[in-house]
Amino acid sequence: MIRFDSVSKRYPEGREALIDLTFVVEPGEMLFVTGHSGAGKTTLLKLIAAIERPNHGTIEVHGRNLARLRRRDIPRLRRDIGMVFQDHRLLMDRSVADNIALPLVIAGIPRDERARRVRGALEKVGLAGRGKDTPAALSAGEKQRVGIARAIAGRPSLIIADEPTGNLDPQLSEEIMQLFTALKATGSTIVIASHDLPLLKRMKQRVIVLDHGHLIDDVAAREVA
Amino acid sequence: MNARASMASEVRHSRFGMWRRQHAWCLRDSLRQLARRPLGTALTIAVMGLALALPLAFYLLLANVQHLAGALGDSQAISVFLKSGQGAEQAATLAQGLRGRPDVGSVAVRTPQQGLAELAAIQGFGDAIQSVPDNPLPFVLLVDPSPGTDRAQVESLVKDVRAMPQVDLVQDNGQWRARLDALVELGRRIAVLLAVLLGAAAVLVIGNTVRLDIRGRAEEIAVQRLIGASATFVRRPYLYEGALYGLAAGILAVGLVLALEAVLAAPVRDLVASYAGRLHFGGLSWGTLVATLGIALVLGWLGAWIASSRHLARTTA
Numbered sequence: 001m002i003r004f005d006s007v008s009k010r011y012p013e014g015r016e017a018l019i020d021l022t023f024v025v026e027p028g029e030m031l032f033v034t035g036h037s038g039a040g041k042t043t044l045l046k047l048i049a050a051i052e053r054p055n056h057g058t059i060e061v062h063g064r065n066l067a068r069l070r071r072r073d074i075p076r077l078r079r080d081i082g083m084v085f086q087d088h089r090l091l092m093d094r095s096v097a098d099n100i101a102l103p104l105v106i107a108g109i110p111r112d113e114r115a116r117r118v119r120g121a122l123e124k125v126g127l128a129g130r131g132k133d134t135p136a137a138l139s140a141g142e143k144q145r146v147g148i149a150r151a152i153a154g155r156p157s158l159i160i161a162d163e164p165t166g167n168l169d170p171q172l173s174e175e176i177m178q179l180f181t182a183l184k185a186t187g188s189t190i191v192i193a194s195h196d197l198p199l200l201k202r203m204k205q206r207v208i209v210l211d212h213g214h215l216i217d218d219v220a221a222r223e224v225a
Numbered sequence: 226m227n228a229r230a231s232m233a234s235e236v237r238h239s240r241f242g243m244w245r246r247q248h249a250w251c252l253r254d255s256l257r258q259l260a261r262r263p264l265g266t267a268l269t270i271a272v273m274g275l276a277l278a279l280p281l282a283f284y285l286l287l288a289n290v291q292h293l294a295g296a297l298g299d300s301q302a303i304s305v306f307l308k309s310g311q312g313a314e315q316a317a318t319l320a321q322g323l324r325g326r327p328d329v330g331s332v333a334v335r336t337p338q339q340g341l342a343e344l345a346a347i348q349g350f351g352d353a354i355q356s357v358p359d360n361p362l363p364f365v366l367l368v369d370p371s372p373g374t375d376r377a378q379v380e381s382l383v384k385d386v387r388a389m390p391q392v393d394l395v396q397d398n399g400q401w402r403a404r405l406d407a408l409v410e411l412g413r414r415i416a417v418l419l420a421v422l423l424g425a426a427a428v429l430v431i432g433n434t435v436r437l438d439i440r441g442r443a444e445e446i447a448v449q450r451l452i453g454a455s456a457t458f459v460r461r462p463y464l465y466e467g468a469l470y471g472l473a474a475g476i477l478a479v480g481l482v483l484a485l486e487a488v489l490a491a492p493v494r495d496l497v498a499s500y501a502g503r504l505h506f507g508g509l510s511w512g513t514l515v516a517t518l519g520i521a522l523v524l525g526w527l528g529a530w531i532a533s534s535r536h537l538a539r540t541t542a
Contacts, residue, residue, distance in 0.1 A: 051451070072455070079453035089448050093261075103452045105250050108243025150452070 001027050002048060002158070002191070007057030009043055009213075017043040019213040021057070027157070030180065030190045030221075032200050035210035041193035044210070045160045048191065049081055050074045062157065079107055082151030082188075084161035088143045090135040096122070096146050097131030103154040121149035125179055141172035148179055152188075159183060161192045165199065173199055200224065247458060255465035258438065269434045269470055273427045274477030277521055280420035281482045285509055287412045292507055301379050301399030305366040305386055308393040316364040319391055323368060328382050330371040337362040363393065376403065424524055427474065431467050431528030439463060439536045446536075456537050463533040464526055471525020475518040482509065 002025040009018040018040045025031050033041045046052040047059055050066050059066040062080060069077060082103075090099050097118050104114045122128050125145035135143055144164060151159055161180070165173035177199060184190050194200060200207055204224045209217040259266045307316055313336065320332040340362040345354045368386070370379050379399055387395045439446065449459050486508045 049451070075450075075453045075455040075458075077453075078451065081453075083451055089444070089451075091445050091448065102449070105247070106449065106452065106454045106458055108246050110242070110246060154453075 001025065001060070001062070002189070003058070003060040004044075004047075005058040005060075007047065007054045007059055009040075009047060009052060010055050016213050018047070018054075018210075021213075021215050023208060023215065023218060025189060025191060027189055028184065028187050030184045030203075030205040031192070032203065032205055032207040033191065033193045033210065034195055034197065034200060034207055036195065038212075039210040040213045041195075041210060042162055043213075045162050045191065045193055048158075048160055049083060050077055075106075079103065079154060080156050080158065082154060082156040082159040084144075084147050084151045084159065084164045086163035086166040088135070088147040090143055090146055090150075092135050094134070095131060096127070096133050096135065096138070099135065099146055100131075100150045100153050103150060107154055117153050117155075118149075121153040124152065124182070125149045140167055141175065144168060144172075144176055145179070148176070152183060156188070158189045158191070161190070163193055163195070165194065165196060170199075174202075177203055248461070251458075251461040252465050254462045255469055258462070258466060259469060265434075266470075269430060270473045270477060273430050273470060273474035273521070273525070274481065276423040276427045276430070277474055277478035277517065277524075278481040280416055280423055281478055281509070281517055282485055283412075283416045283419055284513075285482055285486065287409070287416050288509065289507060290412065291409055301370050301374070301376075301397075301402070303368040303370070303379070303383055303386065304396040304398065305368055305392055306394040306396070307364045307366070307391050309361075309363055311364055311391050313364065315391055316366065319389070320366055323366065323386070326382070328371055328374050328378050330369045330374075332369075333367040335365040335367060337364060340365060370399075424520070427471070427521070427524045428528040428531070431470050431525045432532040433528075434470065435463050435467055435529040436532040436536070438466065439532060460530075460533040460537060463529045467525040467527070467529020467532075468522050469525070471521040471523065471528075472518060474525065475521025478521065479514050479517055483514075 004021045004023050007018060007021045008016070010016050021044070033044055035041055043052060047054055047066070048061055050069060054067070061077065064077065066077075091102070094102075097115075100118045100121050101114050104117055109117070118131060119128070122131055125148050127142060127145055127149065130138070130142070135146060138146065144167075148161075148164070151161075159180070164180075165176050168176065173196065180190055180192065181203070201224060204221055206221045207217075207219045207224060208215055209219070305319075307319070311319075313334075316334050320334050323329050323332045337360045341354060341360050344362075368382075370382060374382075376399065379397070383395055383397045386392055446459055
């Protein structure tokens with residue numbers, strides 16, 4: 001579960017990125033965060049992953065109060081979170097399999113188990129047999145799938161994705177979203193930042209809307225039209 | 226073993242396994258990175274290897290000079306050459322007089338015949354001696370100062386002996402020995418200074434190489450941090466890289482010095498033969514060579530540690 005309680009974030013240059021945000025994301029829920037550019041979507045995801053710290057308020061992730069989290073415990077928190085980035089952030093000099101295996105190496109998973117999980121993740125994202133390719137040999141959609149495979153390889157209970165379809169055409173965006181829907185079905189909690197309103201409408205999941213750092217709307221899944 | 230103890234043992238075992246797997250991966254990653262740029266890696270190793278070989282070669286030279294000094298003995302003996310007119314009786318009287326002094330331990334009289342025989346024994350002098358009609362050598366008194374006599378007391382003894390009317394020349398063996406010891410000490414300090422300076426240079430070379438590598442892999446480091454890598458994990462491949470650079474440079478330095486030894490071995494053997502085996506050219510001990518490898522490894526590791534710490538300090542968690 002994720003709990004934001006009166007959370008505000010102001011950057012050192014004075015910009016108010018988030019102002020008095022309060023919401024809860026239940027385990028197994030899929031939440032979209034939307035808003036125009038600069039509304040605070042990325043900052044919200046960064047706060048969940050402890051990349052940024054709030055100036056005010058309390059954030060709880062998996063029952064852990066992030067304000068009390070020691071610096072040395074941050075890596076452990078992040079190992080429980082699968083992160084998907086708009087620009088994939090794949091290591092171009094490594095194979096697809098090596099990219100996906102990286103969080104497993106960090107977690108100290110044995111080699112055989114690593115290979116098994118990498119194969120499983122590749123199958124889940126529809127890239128079975130492409131493990132030896134380099135990311136340069138993949139299309140934009142395939143790269144994003146690899147990014148998702150890397151995020152789910154460690155079997156995190158929470159996945160956060162920042163504009164995962166930002167660089168993709170509508171058809172590929174739809175395919176990527178279907179992957180997230182499949183992950184939700186396995187019980188993962190998923191938070192996705194996206195400004196693609198037509199896509200959000202088709203997904204019919206809970207949406208919170210940000211505007212200049214304020215939470216201006218929280219639309220339940222059944223109310224998304 | 227109860228269930229709780231068994232579980233604790235399993236956790237410890239699993240932590241060790243995790244630690245071992247992470248180290249194995251980091252070592253493989255470091256080797257992969259080094260293999261990706263063979264020329265750059267070879268140049269860095271060559272620069273550091275030469276930097277380490279120089280003080281090592283100097284140390285080799287110094288060790289042999291020290292050995293030579295040791296072979297020549299550390300006595301402060303004084304050779305007293307009597308005037309040509311002085312015979313055996315005068316020599317014995319003078320020796321007896323010197324034995325009475327508290328700063329004299331022993332006095333031996335060497336006759337001109339003994340001196341000539343000794344000279345003839347030295348390679349190359351035999352024929353020359355044959356051509357001399359009369360023995361031109363004087364009586365010589367070999368004076369050993371009393372044990373515990375310091376340098377100032379020996380110099381005072383030399384001064385007194387020199388003033389004696391029967392004495393032609395006094396050779397103070399301890400004086401040149403003191404000069405040799407001072408030169409060896411100077412050489413030792415230069416070797417230490419050279420080792421420190423070139424060791425620091427090696428640290429800087431490795432530090433700069435690793436810094437450039439870290440800069441080139443900044444995106445990879447950022448991704449690792451985002452997906453849960455600790456600072457220790459991120460730093461580890463670079464530490465291995467530095468240590469591998471250091472180890473390879475140490476092997477090169479040891480190889481160069483062994484080659485130097487091999488090159489010098491033949492001419493030194495000839496020189497030794499000409500001195501009737503009184504000199505000896507020795508190589509560095511295995512202990513020294515292994516210590517060199519260890520020091521080189523630590524220097525490489527240190528350079529990488531400095532470079533990676535600076536980078537990690539600048540980046541946020």
